[in-house]
Structure formats: C-alpha cells, structure tokens
Amino acid sequence: MIFGSYSVKVEELIKEVMRRNCKRILLQAPDGLKKHMLEISDLLEEKGIEVLLSTDPCFGACDVSCIYYAGALNVDMVVQIGHLPIPSLKVPVMYVNAEGIAREEEGVKKAIPELRGSKIGLVANAQHVNKLGKVSKILRREGFEVFIGKGDERIYRDGLVLGCNFSSATSISKHVDAFLFIGSGFFHPVGLSMVTSKRVVAVDPFTLKVFSEEIEREKNDFLRRRYAVISLAKDAECFGIIVGIKPGQLRKEKAFEIKKKLERYDKKAYIFVVDNLSQNILDAFGGIDCFVSTLCPRVAIDNVFKVPLINPSELEIVLGEREDYVFETLE
Numbered sequence: 313m314i315f316g317s318y319s320v321k322v323e324e325l326i327k328e329v330m331r332r333n334c335k336r337i338l339l340q341a342p343d344g345l346k347k348h349m350l351e352i353s354d355l356l357e358e359k360g361i362e363v364l365l366s367t368d369p370c371f372g373a374c375d376v377s378c379i380y381y382a383g384a385l386n387v388d389m390v391v392q393i394g395h396l397p398i399p400s401l402k403v404p405v406m407y408v409n410a411e412g413i414a415r416e417e418e419g420v421k422k423a424i425p426e427l428r429g430s431k432i433g434l435v436a437n438a439q440h441v442n443k444l445g446k447v448s449k450i451l452r453r454e455g456f457e458v459f460i461g462k463g464d465e466r467i468y469r470d471g472l473v474l475g476c477n478f479s480s481a482t483s484i485s486k487h488v489d490a491f492l493f494i495g496s497g498f499f500h501p502v503g504l505s506m507v508t509s510k511r512v513v514a515v516d517p518f519t520l521k522v523f524s525e526e527i528e529r530e531k532n533d534f535l536r537r538r539y540a541v542i543s544l545a546k547d548a549e550c551f552g553i554i555v556g557i558k559p560g561q562l563r564k565e566k567a568f569e570i571k572k573k574l575e576r577y578d579k580k581a582y583i584f585v586v587d588n589l590s591q592n593i594l595d596a597f598g599g600i601d602c603f604v605s606t607l608c609p610r611v612a613i614d615n616v617f618k619v620p621l622i623n624p625s626e627l628e629i630v631l632g633e634r635e636d637y638v639f640e641t642l643e
C-alpha cells in the first residue's frame with residue numbers, strides 16, 4: 313500500500329498476523345507514518361484483529377520500549393512499521409519496512425559527474441537499500457567497479473547504513489575511492505565521511521539533489537559544534553550518565569564503566585535512566601555540569617541542550633585520553 317512517498321507491505325503484515333493467529337496486536341510507527349496507522353488499523357480490524365496504537369515516539373528499529381508493556385495489554389504481537397530489523401536485537405517484534413517511492417536510478421545518474429575514481433562503495437538508508445542492485449548496474453554500465461559491503465550484526469541488508477552503524481561501509485572502505493550514499497539528509501553522509509575518511513557523494517532520490525562539497529562543509533560545522541560542547545564539558549566536576557531503556561540502545565555496562573572511569577578521575581558521577589530524553593528531564597537535575605549519553609549517538613549530536621551532553625567517545629577527549637574525534641557508533 314502507498315502512504316505518501318512510501319510503500320508498506322500491509323498485505324504481508326495481515327497475512328502474517330492471520331498465520332500466527334493473533335487476536336490483538338500493538339502497532340508502532342515513526343511520527344511521519346503515525347497518521348497512516350489508522351488506515352492499517354482499519355484493515356486489520358476488518359479481519360477481526362484488535363489493534364492498539366502506540367503513541368510513543370519511534371526513532372528506529374532499536375526503539376521498541378513498548379515491548380515492556382505489551383504483556384500488560386495482553387498483546388499477541390508487536391508490529392513496528394517503517395524500519396528494517398536489527399538482527400542482533402532479539403525482540404518479539406515484527407518489522408514492516410517503509411520503502412521510499414523515489415527516483416533512485418535517475419538520482420544516481422545525476423550523481424555520476426561528482427564521483428571521483430573508479431571504485432565506488434554503494435550505501436543507502438533503509439528506505440532505499442532495496443534499490444542498490446538496480447543502481448549498481450547503472451554504475452557498472454558507466455565503467456565503475458561497484459562495492460556493496462556486508463555490515464555487522466546490527467545491519468539487516470548489505471549496503472545498509474544506520475545513523476549509529478556504518479559497518480557496511482567500513483567493511484569495504486579500503487577497496488573504494490569514494491562512497492555514494494542514497495537517501496535524504498546530511499546525518500548519514502557526514503557520519504560516513506567521518507568513519508571512512510573517504511569522499512562521499514550523496515543523492516536525495518526524492519528531490520534528485522546531489523551533494524558532495526556540502527558534506528565536507530557539514531562535517532566541518534559538525535566538528536566545530538562538537539568541539540565547542542567538549543570544551544564546555546572540560547570544566548565539569550559532576551557528571552550525569554544517561555542510560556536508555558530502549559532495547560536497541562541499552563548500554564548499561566557502558567554506563568557503569570563510564571561511572572567508574574570518572575571516579576578514577578576524581579569526578580562525581582550519577583547514572584540516570586531514561587526512555588525519551590528531553591530538556592525538561594535534564595532540567596529537573598540541577599547541579600550536573602555535564603551529561604554523558606549512552607543512548608543513540610544522534611541524541612547528543614542532533615540536539616542542543618542547556619548543559620553539555622556528550623557521547624562516550626567525546627568524554628575521552630574531555631578527559632584527555634584521546635585527541636582525534638571519533639564518531640560514536642553502536643554494534
């Protein structure tokens with residue numbers, strides 16, 4: 313079924329729910345697709361299935377905190393619309409991806425003049441990764457050698473990159489001259505550029521806009537912003553370490569490890585537990601000079617908080633353990 317610019321295999325979802333003989337399901341979707349949940353709910357209810365709609369945010373496949381309360385609601389199955397699964401995350405959730413209805417092949421043709429070298433690493437986000445096969449044929453016809461890398465256990469399909477994991481790119485980085493990213497926004501291309509140190513060209517298959525120099529500029533802006541936050545954090549004496557309960561972001565061991573480390577540096581440290589972090593939550597704990605987030609790496613990077621909020625790899629710079637900036641990723 314088509315929802316705006318996305319295609320969701322609702323028929324397959326209904327078939328699977330019927331096959332498993334589910335009587336009641338809990339449906340979850342990212343904000344952009346939430347309004348379409350009503351239509352999906354109607355279709356399921358026509359088949360006699362009770363549907364509960366989760367109002368929680370849903371930032372990625374990692375974000376399935378609703379499994380904690382699904383049992384209390386006597387739900388037979390949790391279904392997340394809009395993301396591909398994370399193989400290493402063993403949760404009782406059925407994932408139904410939303411594939412972009414876009415012009416990937418046209419976009420790649422537009423991007424070709426920006427590519428340098430003959431060996432190209434091809435990557436995409438979850439909405440366009442299903443098109444990598446078709447797109448690679450276009451590049452091969454133009455004389456490029458194309459590499460599509462296998463990711464680690466967090467990565468569902470070859471060539472897929474997440475905001476927290478670029479292993480499908482790093483696995484082929486030494487073989488390629490440049491990367492071509494298919495998807496929207498700068499976060500993935502900037503992360504890709506940071507972790508591979510290769511030229512990155514990005515094409516947005518919805519708008520057909522191609523970016524290359526802009527990615528370098530974004531990367532420099534990103535580093536400037538992060539070093540400003542790191543610099544503020546250097547004066548901190550009292551730290552708050554944030555551990556998230558979202559199953560695919562749960563890094564409690566990391567949080568304890570950071571607490572011990574800070575104490576070795578004679579710093580005071582507390583561990584805070586959170587599902588969805590906001591400024592209001594942080595405001596309630598005055599007296600903390602710096603927060604260290606073990607959540608999705610994007611939480612620290614994409615937001616501006618009143619008190620410095622840094623990722624664990626940035627804390628290493630704060631404590632003088634490293635000088636070079638390392639882009640935080642999850643395995």
Ligand code: SF4
Binds near residue numbers: 642
């Ligand atoms: S941790 Fe962040 S970047 Fe990774 S899948 Fe979850 S929301 Fe996406």
